Amino acid sequence: MSVGRSVSVALQGLDGVVVAVEADVGPGLPGMHIGGLGDAAVAEARDRVRTAAVNSGLTWPRTKVVVSMSPASLRKHGSAFDLSIVCAVLSSGLDDGDEARGRLERTALLGEVGLDGTVRPVQGILPAVIAARDAGLRWVVVPAGNLDEAALVGGIAVGGVSTLAQLWRWALTGDGVDAPGEGRRAVVTQELPDMRDIHGQAEARRALEVVAAGGHHVFLTGPPGTGKSMLAARLPGILPPLAEAEALEVTAVHSVSGRIGAHEGGLITRPPFVAPHHTVTAAALLGGGSGVPKPGAMSLAHGGVLFLDEVTLMPARVLDALRTPLERGEVTLLRSRHQVRYPCRVQLVMAANPCPCGAAEPGECTCPPGARRRHMAAVSGPLRDRIDVQLSIHPRHSVVRPEPGEESAAIRERVIAARDRARARWTAMGIEAAGANSSVPGPVLRRNAPADDAGMAYLECRLADRTVTQRGVDRALRVAWTLADLDGRERPTLEDVAAACDLHAPTDGEVAA
Known part of the structure; x- marks a missing residue:
């Protein structure tokens, strides 16, 4: 017998490396x-693959x-290598010129096998x-339960198998794998809370629209029951749908985390x-x-909204761990x-x-001034520096039975x-800002995109005092640029600048910044 070969993929986060699997069957x-x-x-x-092969009627x-998986220096995790190991061993008994050998060496095999020979879904297929596509492979065979997820990727042919016998029949003949439906591309659909559910709170709804349009981070403060969580939950519904590349990346993150179940693989097109909970650890966050x-x-919130409620109850070290990822847009572990x-x-x-104490009105608060300052000081200055919009929500803005608010679809447009x-x-x-004003550096704004003369003079006065x-x-x-963009103005005016300053009014315990 000669050496049998097949191909699989090892994942390190979202980065995949093609793995060559070799099997040598010899005396011993x-x-x-x-x-x-x-x-x-x-x-x-x-033991798993040997038992599965025997129970599938294969020799x-x-x-x-001896099975070798290279690069040998790369850590390999999970059961997705089962199919490639089985096929490498079985192909060692084929003649050197057999078409099945070439087929296996050009195809990435991903999936776990059960003892009865069934092929089971695995995480991280997307x-x-x-x-595999980026490495130049033209075919990939996955468990049938992962077929919809694999079909999300263009530029590579995908096939699904339910049993080990079906896989080996395909290896020998090139036929017999399941194909994704013609023109079918699964999309994850999810009903999002609508802004029309928010009655009153006109100032807060306008601020949320500004946050969505500019991609700004926001800090909401207010007594319990004023709608802070309700507002936050409706932000994804007014954000633009994810672009193709971003949707694939978001779906890939959820795939690696195991949040895409078997037969439910679909493209996530809405912002997550x-x-x-406020007791979350740094590792969980x-x-x-x-x-x-x-x-x-x-x-998991990539491309969408990360909502931290009761943020002043979170440990300072957990909150401060957000600073670098927020700035870089990625987490390095x-x-x-x-x-x-x-x-x-x-x-x-x-x-x-x-x-x-969470009192609704300042006159009802029983907390000493020092306690209020310490309470708000739980959010450090460096983290506040990354927050563009800070809004205080007051109970007097809440109305019991007013007319319904504007629908999310209209705001999203x-x-x-x-x-x-x-x-x-x-x-x-020539500025790469992904269409979001929040990511434009301050020096670039001051140098290349200032407000009008009146607006800049207003800021200079605020600096002076x-x-x-x-x-x-x-x-x-x-x-201010976001406000101008929403209203279709070519440049921020004095009114835009003043309104922007009002959208970062300091809370108790915070100095103006």
Whole structure:
């Protein structure tokens, strides 16, 4: 017998590496050894794949079998290598010129086998198929339960199998795998809360529209029951749908995390909404775990909204861990032998009561001034620097039975139009800002895109009387541009700048910035 070969993919976060699987069947005591830095799931494949092959009616060697997975220095995790191991061993008994050998060496095989020979779905199919396509492979075979998910990737042919016997029949003949439906592309559909459910709160609804149009982070403060959580939950519904590339990336993150179930693989086209509890740990927020770290809440919210309610109750070290990922748009998780990166371009929404007692009116508050300051100081200055909009929501703005608010669809149309204007402007200036004003650096705004003369004079006066800092000027310009984009103006005016400053009014315990 000669060496059998097949191909699979190893994932490190969302990055995939094509793995060459080789099997040598030679003289020696019956047994199987798998080399190549595999984890426990890979090591356990030794007995799993042999039993599955025998129960599928396939001929398994009764001598020594050595399987090598290269690059050998790359850690390999999970049971997705089962199909490639089986096919590498079985193909070692084929003639060198057999077409099945070439077919297996040109096709990525991904999937787990059961002891009865069934092929079971695995996590991370979408990024693995993308990696196979980018490596130049033209075919990938996956479990039938992952077929819809694999079919989301263009530029590569995909097939699904339900049993090991079906897979081997395809290897020998080139026929027999399941194909995705013609012209069918699964899309995840989810009903989002609508802005029309919010009665009154005109100021808060307008601020949320500004936040959506500019991609700004926002800090909502107000007593319990004033609608902070309700507003945050409706932000994804007025955000633009995800672009093709971003939708694939968002879906890939959820695929790696195991949140796309079997037979439910679909493209996530709407911005996600993730709201962890205030007791969340840094590892759960940013990602972690043994082996290859899994995405945390911040990466699961990639392309959408990360909502941190009761933010003043969260540990300071957990909140401060957000700063670098917010700035870079990705989380880097380090291990002794490797590092994993997950994207996390999110809109951060924080919410908190203005004081520990949560009184609705200042006159009703029983907290001493020092307690109020300490309460709000839980959110550090460096994290506040990344918040463009800060809004206090008051109970007197709430109305019991007013007319319903404007629907999310109408607001979303204005948001999309504003983002299109911003994208066209920054692209013409050679600034890569992804259509969001929030990502334009402050020096670029002051130098290349200031407000009109009256608006800049207003900011200079605010600087002179120390009611705003230089960072506050940058924030005001970003938000002013968003207000101008929403109203279709070519340049921010004095009214836009003043309104932008009002959208970052300091709360108790915070100095003007």
